[in-house]
Amino acid sequence: MRCPHCHAGLQGEGETLRCSVHGVIKRSAAGVYLFLQDGAGYFEEHWQHNRLPEMPLAKRETGIRFLSFLFNEAAPRGSGARWVDVGTGDGVHLAIVREFYPEVEVVGIDISGPGLEAVAQRFPKATLLHADGQSIPLQDNSADATFSYGTLAYMDDPWKGLSELVRVTKPGGLIGVWFYPKRGDLLGLLFRLTRRMVSKVPTLYQRALADLIVPFLSLLPTASGVSLKNASWKACREVVLVNIAPPNLIFPTQEEVCEHFSGLKCDVVHSDQANPISVWAKKRVDLIAP
Ligand SMILES: C[S@@+](CC[C@H](N)C(=O)[O-])C[C@H]1O[C@@H](n2cnc3c(N)ncnc32)[C@H](O)[C@@H]1O
Structure with missing residues (x-):
């Protein structure tokens, strides 16, 4: 592995990884190497x-x-x-x-x-x-x-x-x-409008808006094929949210x-x-x- 900041090779393996410039890369109790200190986004x-x-x-x-x-x-x-x-x-x-x-x-x-x-x-x-x-x-x-x-x-x-x-x-x-x-049709337009609106509201409302869309999932051309016919409400909401809520999406x-x-x-x-x-x-x- 290498340091994401200075690109130097990391020393050690298993529990402890160390960059000579940026110090120790911590590992969570579950075993995830923590290259990012602060969660954001x-x-x-x-x-x-x-x-x-x-x-x-x-x-x-x-x-x-x-x-x-x-x-x-x-x-x-x-x-x-x-x-x-x-x-x-x-x-x-x-x-x-x-x-x-x-x-x-x-x-x-x-x-x-x-x-x-x-x-x-x-x-x-x-x-x-x-x-x-x-x-x-x-x-x-x-x-x-x-x-x-x-x-x-x-x-x-x-x-x-x-x-x-x-x-x-x-x-x-x-x-x-x-x-x-990329969708150039009416659905694409509706999708872009929904995204513009949803990205501006707090997380709690984003989930509520996603819940309104969940029942229509089987009618919409989703890439994952997830709908209430084959997955739980929570799984459907997750799929809706990743489409409508993240601020960046090209x-x-x-x-x-x-x-x-x-x-x-x-x-x-x-x-x-x-x-x-x-x-x-x-x-x-x-x-x-x-
Ligand atoms: C729509 S989900 C897809 C997850 C999975 N690949 C799948 O097919 O179900 C997008 C994933 O990308 C991750 N992600 C977004 N930006 C990222 C970045 N800059 N670096 C690494 N992961 C990122 C998110 O945390 C999320 O788990």
Whole structure:
């Protein structure tokens, strides 16, 4: 691992990590490495109020669909392989990788402390880093694969987040991202208006407004497929809130995502047309320093 502030390699392992300039990186009782001292921003609280006791089945299916390209590729997946999940959230992708490839080390990174604490309780041996995906505390070329589902779009600088995924991926490794697709129709307009209104009201009212939308979830084209038909009210509210409440949320086109990958010297190897915007790219091998 490396220090997110000065980028120096960290000394020690297990319980204690130390940067010679910035001191000790603390670890929470549940085992989360605390690279961020103060929680801030929408998601710090989000997972405190919307922690789910169960994983909605629809989310698992959507997650498997996203990861299937990685699973079908010859990415290292045995003991010693390391995959990185930026924006771990409730741990849905971490759980899927554990189920299919139990020997792979999945490093889960999230900006939300309460979210990671909940994941740590579910997966006591997971490597979890409370850190900003725009400054990943991992060394260059240290992961066999990286992915980030529905997370980069919330960052102050989503393309910095993408460049960080590429930086930590080994040459030849896969990088997968999923973004909310841009909607130009009436629903898209309503969605943008709702977001503008909701981001200005206190958290309590945001939840009340989300509750008004929950019953309509099965009529709206949600990416996760979560609705009252297959998930609890709380799980539905969580899905509504992440769409309407966070202050930052960009909607790039598939072309923009591919262009950014190309600018980072990655070749797009897969884009799921039926599940926009789901893109996998491979980091060029010629990026290895001579
Ligand atoms: C919509 S949720 C998606 C979670 C999960 N990937 C999933 O598919 O269910 C977005 C996640 O991104 C995290 N997040 C937002 N900004 C981030 C950042 N700058 N660095 C790391 N994680 C971030 C949030 O805390 C949240 O858990």
